[in-house]
Amino acid sequence: QTVVTQEPSLTVSPGGTVTLTCASSTGVVTSGHYPNWFQQKPGQAPRALIYSTTQKHPWTPARFSGSLLGGKAALTLSGVQPEDEAAYHCLVYYGGTWVFGGGTKLTVL
Amino acid sequence: EVQLVESGGKLIQPGGSLRLSCAASGFGFHDYWMAWVRQAPGKGLEWVANIKQDGSEKYYVNSVAGRFTISRDYAKTLLFLQMNSLRVEDTAVYYCATFCGGDCRSREYFQHWGQGTLVIVSS
Numbered sequence: 530q531t532v533v534t535q536e537p538s539l540t541v542s543p544g545g546t547v548t549l550t551c552a553s554s555t556g557v558v559t560s561g562h563y564p565n566w567f568q569q570k571p572g573q574a575p576r577a578l579i580y581s582t583t584q585k586h587p588w589t590p591a592r593f594s595g596s597l598l599g600g601k602a603a604l605t606l607s608g609v610q611p612e613d614e615a616a617y618h619c620l621v622y623y624g625g626t627w628v629f630g631g632g633t634k635l636t637v638l
Numbered sequence: 639e640v641q642l643v644e645s646g647g648k649l650i651q652p653g654g655s656l657r658l659s660c661a662a663s664g665f666g667f668h669d670y671w672m673a674w675v676r677q678a679p680g681k682g683l684e685w686v687a688n689i690k691q692d693g694s695e696k697y698y699v700n701s702v703a704g705r706f707t708i709s710r711d712y713a714k715t716l717l718f719l720q721m722n723s724l725r726v727e728d729t730a731v732y733y734c735a736t737f738c739g740g741d742c743r744s745r746e747y748f749q750h751w752g753q754g755t756l757v758i759v760s761s
Contacts, residue, residue, distance in 0.1 A: 565745070569683075573753075575733070577746070580749075620683075620747060627747065629682055630682065
């Protein structure tokens with residue numbers, strides 16, 4: 530049973546920078562796992578932000594960026610806005626199965 | 639505008655069966671793999687199943703394989719999830735989503751989502 534692990538919660542100040550990570554129980558996360566990132570606000574459906582490690586959707590704000598960092602997938606928010614307060618979910622591909630992380634609750638305070 | 643509207647969720651007893659539906663519009667339904675994702679109360683997301691454009695390939699998470707069946711109706715642009723032998727742990731909001739377009743080469747997974755339908759399995 531593959532497990533994908535994210536920080537349960539993080540806090541950032543408005544205007545600050547924060548990096549969320551996504552680790553795999555099988556080892557290093559690579560571009561071949563095609564990590565995707567999603568944002569979900571309370572009572573709403575998830576919204577796609579990043580696909581294939583670094584690629585943005587047309588609606589993804591420029592302050593969001595994806596990368597690989599220290600063997601994990603990472604989502605960095607630069608110049609955080611109050612409306613960025615949300616849960617963030619990563620998704621990793623394992624050859625015929627797709628596993629979400631447990632999500633990170635980001636508080637902007 | 640892409641629209642995905644789920645229906646069929648309700649309170650059901652353990653061991654029961656339920657069929658969820660998702661009405662798709664505003665995009666080329668025939669061009670997309672489609673999927674179901676669920677979210678238990680207060681928990682993270684879990685991929686449940688996906689289906690290729692022509693229905694020739696289907697994949698399931700281990701916990702539902704053999705109990706759930708994903709299918710699609712091209713004429714009516716509907717996606718279905720037949721759920722049998724339901725368990726308490728299947729309680730969740732079930733989301734319909736576009737899985738990826740074409741041959742999925744871009745790896746843009748779950749680009750569009752519906753608002754979800756709640757399934758509660760309880761006696």
